[in-house]
Amino acid sequence: MIFRAVEDTDLIRQACRGSVESYNLLVSRWEKRVYNYLLRVTRNREDALDLAQDVFLKAYQNLRKLDDPGRFGPWLYRIAHNEAFSLFRKRKPEVDADSVDPGATDTGITVGGSSVFPIELSLAVSSALGRLSPDQREAVTLKIYQGFKFEEMAEILACPVSTVKSRLYTALELLKRELAPLSPRGAS
Amino acid sequence: MSCSPFDLRDYYLKELTDPQQRQVEFHVRDCPACREELDRLRLTEAALLSLREEEIPQRIAFVSDPVFEPSRAARWWGAFWGSPARLGFAGASLVSAALLFSALTRPAGTSTGGGLPAAEVDRRIQAAVAASEVRQTARTTQLVHELVERVNTEQYARQVAENDARIARQDAYKAEIASGDYMTLASNQGGSR
Numbered sequence A: 001m002i003f004r005a006v007e008d009t010d011l012i013r014q015a016c017r018g019s020v021e022s023y024n025l026l027v028s029r030w031e032k033r034v035y036n037y038l039l040r041v042t043r044n045r046e047d048a049l050d051l052a053q054d055v056f057l058k059a060y061q062n063l064r065k066l067d068d069p070g071r072f073g074p075w076l077y078r079i080a081h082n083e084a085f086s087l088f089r090k091r092k093p094e095v096d097a098d099s100v101d102p103g104a105t106d107t108g109i110t111v112g113g114s115s116v117f118p119i120e121l122s123l124a125v126s127s128a129l130g131r132l133s134p135d136q137r138e139a140v141t142l143k144i145y146q147g148f149k150f151e152e153m154a155e156i157l158a159c160p161v162s163t164v165k166s167r168l169y170t171a172l173e174l175l176k177r178e179l180a181p182l183s184p185r186g187a188s
Numbered sequence B: 001m002s003c004s005p006f007d008l009r010d011y012y013l014k015e016l017t018d019p020q021q022r023q024v025e026f027h028v029r030d031c032p033a034c035r036e037e038l039d040r041l042r043l044t045e046a047a048l049l050s051l052r053e054e055e056i057p058q059r060i061a062f063v064s065d066p067v068f069e070p071s072r073a074a075r076w077w078g079a080f081w082g083s084p085a086r087l088g089f090a091g092a093s094l095v096s097a098a099l100l101f102s103a104l105t106r107p108a109g110t111s112t113g114g115g116l117p118a119a120e121v122d123r124r125i126q127a128a129v130a131a132s133e134v135r136q137t138a139r140t141t142q143l144v145h146e147l148v149e150r151v152n153t154e155q156y157a158r159q160v161a162e163n164d165a166r167i168a169r170q171d172a173y174k175a176e177i178a179s180g181d182y183m184t185l186a187s188n189q190g191g192s193r
Helices: A008-016 A020-042 A045-061 A069-090 A120-130 A134-145 A150-157 A161-179 A183-187 B008-012 B018-029 B032-049 B072-081 B084-105 B118-178 B182-192
Strands: none
Touching: A008 A020, A008 A069, A020 A045, A020 A069, A020 A134, A045 A069, A069 A134, A069 A150, A120 A161, A120 B032, A134 A150, A134 A161, A134 B032, A150 A161, A161 B008, A161 B032, B008 B018, B008 B032, B018 B032, B072 B084
16 A cells, blocks of 8 residues: 555645645656556657646646646546647648558557567557557547546546447457457467 | 346446446356456456556656746735735834825814814813812912911910919919918029029
8 A cells, every 4th residue: 555645635735836846746646647648649759758748737837727636637637638639630631640550550659660569469459559549549548557437538538428438449349359369379 | 249237348347336247247157158258358458458557758847947936926925924024014004104194184274172263272271271270269268268277276275275274373372372381482482583
């Protein structure tokens, strides 16, 4: 069990009063999760890191607008979601995330075009995730990797729970088709 | 299509209520198709989780850059309330301003006697002084009278005492004469001269 002397809500209140140290501590608690969420969604380390910086900057600037400090997590992911999809829209003319060539992502998460996951299973998973649309990939990330409930996902994505479930279950069907035959080999 | 009473994916992701979860569990025990579907979901999730979280390559740190600090007004306001000296000075300034405002806004000519003219004030003062002088004179007269009475009384008492003493001496003289001791008396009187 991890004991936290100071809760996130206390840190948020202190940060609202101008304590940069409190906000830095809050960032250190959430940066890995937010970075990995952005990495799954964007599939690019540089983008994920840049976006994470922007997310925490915007969160700090808008911290006083957060009505319930207990909802900091979903609120932060909502900002991250907006930042990621804002990037997608900016790049749409050159890279349409919905129409990414599956073959281009077969090598997994890339940095400067080189693969960083040599393990077969990881490649297969990365490839399967790459075939999903950004919306579907984000739903999988929020549910499987971040562990949010449907209600929280609906809050983050600003859409009904039914839409969240539709995206997630469509994605799971695709992933199941890709990964279920492979997993006994790689996971065992 | 699943024959489960509730969506197996909802069950697997623990999004059902407790009674619903139990119903699906009960169903899955006797349904090989649903068990197989659940196994596939488990394998899929296990494969997805093989993709581990990465460490962030560069820590995100916020330094005390002015852009992240409170505004100048907010900092001044905080410092103001945190300084008793400044607060005291502000209070004194407020009182001074109120006094100045009061002095500047009070109408002229009504500052004497609550609106009475100066002549009336003088007249009342003179009347009060005269009444006081009368009271003082009467008191002085009374004191003098009491003093005179006391002196007279004391003088009368002294005269009475002297008379009583002279009468007593005369009585003693007469008594000696009557007893025949005249010569003694005469010699005493002659010796004393």
